[in-house]
Structure formats: C-alpha cells, structure tokens
Amino acid sequence: MSEANDEHRVHVHRVVTDNTTMLSKLNLCGVRVSKQIARVFALKKYEKFARNCYSTIFALSSGLQPRGNAIAIIRVSGPETIDVIDGLTRGKSQKMLAKTRTAVLCSLYDPQTNDLIDKAIVIYFPSASSYTGEDLCELHVHGSHAVVSSLLEVIGKFNGCRPSEAGEFTKRAFLNGKIDLTEAEGISHLIAAQTTAQRRNALKAVTGVLTQHYDNWRRTLLEIIAYLEANIDFSEDQLLDEEMLNGVVKKATSLKDEINTFLTETTKKSERIIHGLEIAIMGEPNVGKSSLINKLCQRQVSIVSPISGTTRDIVETHLDVGGYAVRICDTAGIKDLSAPLTDVIEEEGIKRAITRAQSVDLIIYVIDGSKDDIETAIENSQKHSQIMKNAACIIFVVNKMDLISDKMVKMWKENKSKQNICILSCKTSEGFEDFIDILTKNIDTLCGQSLNEEAIFSTERHKTHLYKVSENIESGLSHYKKDLAISAHYFREACKELSFITGRISTEDILDVIFKDFCIGK
Numbered sequence: 001m002s003e004a005n006d007e008h009r010v011h012v013h014r015v016v017t018d019n020t021t022m023l024s025k026l027n028l029c030g031v032r033v034s035k036q037i038a039r040v041f042a043l044k045k046y047e048k049f050a051r052n053c054y055s056t057i058f059a060l061s062s063g064l065q066p067r068g069n070a071i072a073i074i075r076v077s078g079p080e081t082i083d084v085i086d087g088l089t090r091g092k093s094q095k096m097l098a099k100t101r102t103a104v105l106c107s108l109y110d111p112q113t114n115d116l117i118d119k120a121i122v123i124y125f126p127s128a129s130s131y132t133g134e135d136l137c138e139l140h141v142h143g144s145h146a147v148v149s150s151l152l153e154v155i156g157k158f159n160g161c162r163p164s165e166a167g168e169f170t171k172r173a174f175l176n177g178k179i180d181l182t183e184a185e186g187i188s189h190l191i192a193a194q195t196t197a198q199r200r201n202a203l204k205a206v207t208g209v210l211t212q213h214y215d216n217w218r219r220t221l222l223e224i225i226a227y228l229e230a231n232i233d234f235s236e237d238q239l240l241d242e243e244m245l246n247g248v249v250k251k252a253t254s255l256k257d258e259i260n261t262f263l264t265e266t267t268k269k270s271e272r273i274i275h276g277l278e279i280a281i282m283g284e285p286n287v288g289k290s291s292l293i294n295k296l297c298q299r300q301v302s303i304v305s306p307i308s309g310t311t312r313d314i315v316e317t318h319l320d321v322g323g324y325a326v327r328i329c330d331t332a333g334i335k336d337l338s339a340p341l342t343d344v345i346e347e348e349g350i351k352r353a354i355t356r357a358q359s360v361d362l363i364i365y366v367i368d369g370s371k372d373d374i375e376t377a378i379e380n381s382q383k384h385s386q387i388m389k390n391a392a393c394i395i396f397v398v399n400k401m402d403l404i405s406d407k408m409v410k411m412w413k414e415n416k417s418k419q420n421i422c423i424l425s426c427k428t429s430e431g432f433e434d435f436i437d438i439l440t441k442n443i444d445t446l447c448g449q450s451l452n453e454e455a456i457f458s459t460e461r462h463k464t465h466l467y468k469v470s471e472n473i474e475s476g477l478s479h480y481k482k483d484l485a486i487s488a489h490y491f492r493e494a495c496k497e498l499s500f501i502t503g504r505i506s507t508e509d510i511l512d513v514i515f516k517d518f519c520i521g522k
Ligand SMILES: Nc1nc2c(ncn2[C@@H]2O[C@H](COP(=O)(O)OP(=O)(O)OP(=O)(O)O)[C@@H](O)[C@H]2O)c(=O)[nH]1
Pocket: 284, 285, 286, 287, 288, 289, 290, 291, 292, 303, 304, 305, 306, 307, 308, 309, 310, 311, 312, 331, 332, 333, 399, 400, 401, 402, 403, 424, 425, 426, 427, 428
C-alpha cells in the first residue's frame, strides 16, 4: 500500500473524531469504553477504508441491451490502471501515457492466452484530469455480450483489480475531492432524469450551483462564528462592541429566515420536480372529468359514459406536461354526502376523491358549461372550496363549449370572478391549446424552474440537515446576550450541519476567517 496522502490523513482524523464522539455518547449512556478500544475501532474502520480505496475497480459503465449495443464502455480506475492497459494492449501503455485523454485505437488481448478480444478505442485519463481523481481508462469496445464478458473476466484477473460496487466511481470522485456530496447526488439524479425539468434541476447540483448556494450560507455562518469568538477572547477587559453584535444578530436572523423559506417553499418545488407534481381532476358527476384526462393523455385512461357516476375510484397516470413530470388522477364526481347516493361504492369513491383533493398540488375543477348559468356554476364550485383549500393552485375548466351559445361563451370569457378559467370542449378540442398553456404556466410557477432561477435541487437528506441548521441558529440567537461562548457553540453546530450536506467539515476555515478579518493587535 502506498503512503497515506493528505486526503487519507483527513479521513483518519474524521474516523478518530467519529469514534471520540461515539465514546462520549456511550459514556453519557453510562457505558464505559476505554480510549484504547475506541482507537482500535478507528483503525479497523481506516483499514477497511484504505483496502477499498487502494484497489483498482472496473465496471461496464454503459448499459448493455439484451441483444447487445453498438458500443460498450468499460471503465477501470485505480493505481493498477496503467498495468491493465499495458497487459491488454501488449505493452502500449507508454503510448497512452504520451497521449492522455486521447482516443487511441488498440487491439486488446487476453495476456494469459494471447487471444485477441476486440479492437477498441482506449482513452487514458491521468489522475489529475480524471472523473475519479485516480488514474482511469475507458475501453470503448464493440457492445456484444461476448466481448464485454470476456474483457471483464480478463480485467478481473489483474492483480489488485476488482469489480466496482454501485456508485463507487462517483464515491471515489468525492473521496478524492473532485466533487462534493451535493454534486454526487446531482449526478445520480441526472442519470435518473426523465423530464427536461428533472434534468435541469439535477444539473444545478452537478455544475456546483447548489454548492455555491450552501457555501454562501456557510461563509455567513463562519463570519458570525468568527465575530463571536473574537469577542469571547478579547472582551474580558474591553467593552463588547454592541454595534457589531447587532450586525451579527441581523445577519443570523436573515440567514435563518432565508433557510426557513428555502425549507418551506424551495424544497417543495424541488420535490415536485423530482417526484412529479400531483394533479387531481375534480368536479360534479358527468361534467367531463374522464374525457379531460383521456384528452390530456391521448389515450383511454378512464371510462367515459353518459351515465352519471361512471368513475368510482381514483384513476391515476403519469404525464409529461411542458417538460415536467406530472402524476394526474381522475376522480369520482363529488356530491353532497348527505344527499341520497346510489350505493356504498359511490360513497367510498367520493370520500377517496375528497381525500386526494386535500393532498395534491394542483386541482383542475371541471364545470359542465351546458348545464348551469355562470352564477349557479360558480356557486356550486364554491361549495367545494373547503375540500380544495390545500391545493397550491386551482384551474377552472368550463367544459362542453360545443353545447354553449356564443353569447354564453363570451359571458364566461368576460367573467372575472375566478382566475385561471378555461373554456373548452373535450369533444371538439376547441380551447384545449389555451388550457394546456395555462396548465403549463401554473406548473412552471409551482416548480419555480425557469432557467435563471435560484438553485433549488434538494433532497430529504438536505432537508434533515437544514432543519438542524435552522434550529441551531435559533438557539445561537437566543443565547448570544447571555453567553457568547454558548451562542458560538450553536452557530458552530449549524455550520457543521451545513457541512454535512456538501460533505466538507473543517475547523481551519473558521480560523482563516478570524485571522483574515481581525487584526491580532486589537
Ligand atoms: N357535447 C359534449 N359532450 C361531452 C364533452 N365532454 C364530455 N362529454 C360527454 O359527457 C358525458 C360524461 O363524460 P365523462 O367524461 O364520463 O364525465 P365525468 O365527469 O367523468 O363523469 P363521472 O365519472 O360520472 O363523474 C359523456 O357522455 C361524454 O361524452 C364535451 O366537451 N362536449
């Protein structure tokens, strides 16, 4: 094993710190563990880490269809990469070393049998410019199962090589400081992205926009800690600088507000993009709800019939609307539950529709324009406003436009009693394009995903840490008047939680800010 480099020393430090924390936690619980045992734990953990880190890993990085691909890409990363290239190409590694990051056409052989496996493009990336931060090579081979499996088998026979675990190339990129945790998460979301919005959202993490966002917050926290610590150290024989402390409080309060807004609004938008925005089509029976979902999906998702009460359960499907993933459902027509109902199934259907309406992001409320006059239709919809109050947005669709007189259509269009009213006909498609426009605009707003908007990629993991950041700032603020040291402790905890998000923790950063911003002679 080569000498531990700085990264690994940092890791040992982390492991020891982890174990010290574990030790104090166990002590708090009344369990006595000697420092010696804790150190053994730490070393064991480090050994495992080092063993994993120093092996060379390989894997098929492109997918492989059952009938094969035109091209398949196998990646090898780690200290034995050059040996692997050398063995496979009968000593052409010097050529690779001279031509880094260049596609070189090579014949690949099994070094034990001298069998030609394939003619392939080989690209060598030295550690400084590779994805993983280690020597890495890509073998672009013909994508048949026979070629890929032979090559994987041959590479596995090289000393120190083993198949990679899931996500291990990216994990190494993180451990080698090439990316932080948010970027790693972004990469996994980018691979899973199915819509334009999901791709854009993930890219904000991959390109480091999100890291910058968290780093800005972290910098503010470091400044606050630096100011507080300077006052703990220097204030005993001097008066506290009230003005400066007020500035610190202002900074901390506005940071806490910003994080809380991020938690309540921004993360919600990100969840909608990642998991899909939820839409329910609601309205009274027979107004055309099922006709509308079928029209949106361009297939027969739900049964349509002139019989009132045809849909009796939630019928759900997935859609891509304007580049956003949407989960949309048709529901049973809602009626007053105290009025006479057809049977228990209808009652259950209505209950399910009501429950769903309370959890979705957007409701499309359908009205039969041919049935009632405007006042009655609006009055009827008002009766259901309580059910729909949790939705962030409601779009009113006046359906069956083909059965409405021109005069009535004009009256609906001029009616300003509700925002987001669309008049259309599921039968003739008239008004449908305008409806899609309004729907897309509203989804855009709910997902907050215009190209230049702030970074909003967020996961449950980020949220968990951000709640703790916010709580610690709150505690820091409540203690700063009583005890600066305790206050600083809470801000340090807040900073630590923020560092968990990006995967970076260091106390040196705090010292840097102190010495940069303060003259020691003061
Ligand atoms: N003329 C006309 N008829 C329509 C239009 N949209 C729907 N219909 C008809 O209205 C009737 C009811 O349509 P559905 O889509 O089943 O209505 P629904 O709201 O799902 O009804 P329930 O499931 O019973 O609550 C069917 O006969 C449709 O063909 C339209 O735009 N114009």
